[in-house]
Amino acid sequence: MKILLVGEYSRLHNSLKEGLEKLGHDVTLVGKQDGFKKYPVDIKVQSVLPREGLTNKIIQATYKISKVNIYALENALMWYLQLRKLKGFDVVQIYNESIAKTHTNLEIKLFNVLKKNNKSIFLLSCGIDYISVNYAFTKKFRYSILTPFLKNTKLKNEFRFILNKLKPNSKRLSDYITNNVNGIIASDMDYHLPLKNHTKYLGLAPNPINTDLIQYQPLDVNKKIIIFHGINSSAYVKKGNIYFDKALKIIEKKYPNKVEIIITRDLPYSNYIQHYKNCHILLDQVYAYDQGYNALEAMARGKVVFTGAETEWLEHYDLTEDEIAINALPNENSIAKKLEWLIQNPEKILEISSAARRFIEKEHDYILASEKYINMWTKVL
Template identity: 55%
Template sequence: MKILLIGEFSRLHNSLKEGLSQLGHDVTLIGSGDLFKKYPVDINIAPVFFRKKAPVFFRKLIHKITGFDIADVETYLKVKSILTDLQDYDVVQLINEDAFTMHPKMQISILKRIINQNKKLYLLCCGDDYITINHYLKEELKYSILTPYLKNRTLKKQFSYSLKYTTKSYKKLHEFIKKHSQGTIATDIDYHLPMLNHKQYLGLIPNPINTNKLSYAPLSIDGKIIIFHGINNMNYIKKGNAFFEEALNIIQKKYTNSVEIITTRSLPYSEYIKTYNKAHIILDQVYSYDQGYNALEAMSQGKVVFTGAEKEWLDYYHLKEDSVAINALPDATAIAKKLEWLILNPEKILEISKNARAFIEKEHDYITIAKKYLETWDTTTN
């Protein structure tokens, strides 16, 4: 099968490509690398000219005056120039509704051509999109990535990326993709819940993790317990990092001689992975029900991860609380108590570490997940 994967924001499509390739399929990945994260892609469509020092000034000025990102034009022209190469694919899959990261009108123009010259189009629900963001705004879940904004509307600017999906132009893009795609696949519980009862929802397929690329070595605790907190400045509020920082202050004061705390900010993916290698505990995110990609990769390496591990996730995978990952609540005191529990009971760290790796191998193996995608693609028709 010939497969085109469009967009990469987490390494999801890279791992899926690796699984599909192992199964003998021809896969091409096109994307921008996602800014500082620099994820590998086969065809890079990231703007280059408008990231240089002088053009960046004009880019910011034009955006401030008009609200339009002139770099979108560069991306659009890049994609348009290679459209003749993006044809005769059996399956085309978008990482999300903003897969090309440019103005909706431009994306619709590009997608029309891609749809006409290929067979099937699918959409992933694994981040912000029209359905998910509108669902979160209804506040039917006890919390979501929009919770800080819903509690404090003055944060609107910081949530502009998420809220853009509620605008008319992004609604139009959503409707266009909905009309021309075979359906939508969710990748975890945070996106599964908003998608329930939507006609074109094809179900949840867990994130693929290539455990061959993420070596596992059983943890050992010979000295201090090492806690790693990797901050992405762009998502600082959405990930609930303030709760982690407050909790770490509590732990640092109380257990100075027992813990080592490592904090980093906006590292490229390759450096991020290397930096947390020696850690026992990883602080990932707060406002989630399930694990994102960084958390899953850390769990694959046997780290004890503070992340989304809500009851809905526990029920879905038939797990017990605190057995595979630690549910990070938007409560610094609660997080500190869980950290203290692990510090005082280091055998639990070793136990959860083993369980985490076993869980990834069972539920997120990239070959098994690739087969689930193939089955879904094969059983849906126009």
């Protein structure tokens, strides 16, 4: 098949592309190189207007006075300039309801052109969208990325982007896209649960991890235990990084001679990987039921990852024996207690490291995951 993957924010679509190509399909990836992460794409849709300096100040002032969002208009233009290349595909999969990050009417027009010029179009639910945000806002999760805001509405400014997804235009866009795609696929439990009763929902296809590229790295626990905390500043509050920071202060004070702590901020993807390659334990995120892409890649390398590993995830994968990832709860004492257990029982680090790799190979191998996507697409077609 000829397949177009639209959007890339976590390397998910890159790994899916690699798996699909291994299976003999012709795959093109189009999108922005997201912020500091800079994941590769085949067709780059790149902004040219600066996001800082005098030009940025003028654009921001224009928006305050006229409510005309020049950046949103530019986003739409950059996508429309690429449309002649985005036709003739058997399957188009969009990464988000908002393809171009522009005005609702322009988003709908862009979606309609993609739908008209290709045989089918699917939505991958793997990020912030109306359905998952509304599910979190109405407190259907025990905790979620919205928990800090729901506890303290003074954080409204930090959650502005997420809360915008609840506005009428975002709901209108969501309703239009979800009603007009051929089907919706979720990448993990945090998106699967909100979609369970949706008429277009096809099911969960696990995040594909390229286990050929990512090598397992056996750990040595005879020296200091290295704990890595890589921070994305823009998601610090939403991912619960504050609990990791507080827990690390407890551990650093209690075990100064037994641990080495590495903390980084906003590293490009390739640098980020280099910084955590020698760690034993990686602190990923708190407010999640399942592992995101970053956690899964670390688990494939054999790291002990503190992330989402809730009951719903255990039940979905029928996990009852091996400890595969550490469920990080929004409580620094709970996190510190689990870190302390690992420091005092380094053999557990080795056991979890090995079990994490086996889990990735069984459930997230990029070729097996790609086959699940193909099965979902072709079942509808």
